[in-house]
Amino acid sequence: MVAAVVIVLDQWTKHIAVTELVFRNPYPVTSWFDWMLTYNTGAAFSFLADAGGWQRWFLSAVAGAVSVFIVVWLFRLAPEDRVLVTPLGLILGGGVGNLIDRINLGHVVDFISWHYHGWYWPAFNVADAAISVGAAAALWIALLGSSPQEAIPANDASRSE
Numbered sequence: 001m002v003a004a005v006v007i008v009l010d011q012w013t014k015h016i017a018v019t020e021l022v023f024r025n026p027y028p029v030t031s032w033f034d035w036m037l038t039y040n041t042g043a044a045f046s047f048l049a050d051a052g053g054w055q056r057w058f059l060s061a062v063a064g065a066v067s068v069f070i071v072v073w074l075f076r077l078a079p080e081d082r083v084l085v086t087p088l089g090l091i092l093g094g095g096v097g098n099l100i101d102r103i104n105l106g107h108v109v110d111f112i113s114w115h116y117h118g119w120y121w122p123a124f125n126v127a128d129a130a131i132s133v134g135a136a137a138a139l140w141i142a143l144l145g146s147s148p149q150e151a152i153p154a155n156d157a158s159r160s161e
Helices: 002-020 054-076 080-104 126-144
Strands: 033-040 108-116
Touching: 002 033, 002 108, 033 080, 033 126, 054 080, 080 108, 080 126, 108 126
Parallel strands: none
Antiparallel strands: 033 108
């Protein structure tokens, strides 16, 4: 369900960006945030963007394989690992959202631009944000547990003796 919501929201916002924004013409929202339509033929941070075209199908294959892996992982989650459903759903939805663009358009539509005093973060989209939040949450859970009580036991019996 999380993945489906991310995919719909991602594709809807990209449709609005493509139909309402002018390519590479920033539409200021605040002093540090613009809507700006741009296209990325590469991966995160435009990695492989200038690779000559082969990266479209390579990155599509990687995204497809990772998506299948996540779906299988979700179905095999043990009951105690169900806390990973939302983070994995965010990653899956973001990956599929960008995969749809890459297959249909040959590039990913980006339109969110953050900047500060001449420094610009690479433009991104809802799918990218979902992947980042999902990955951070999954990492948090893997390293620290799903709650503060799991991360720092209140009464650790193994230390009392």
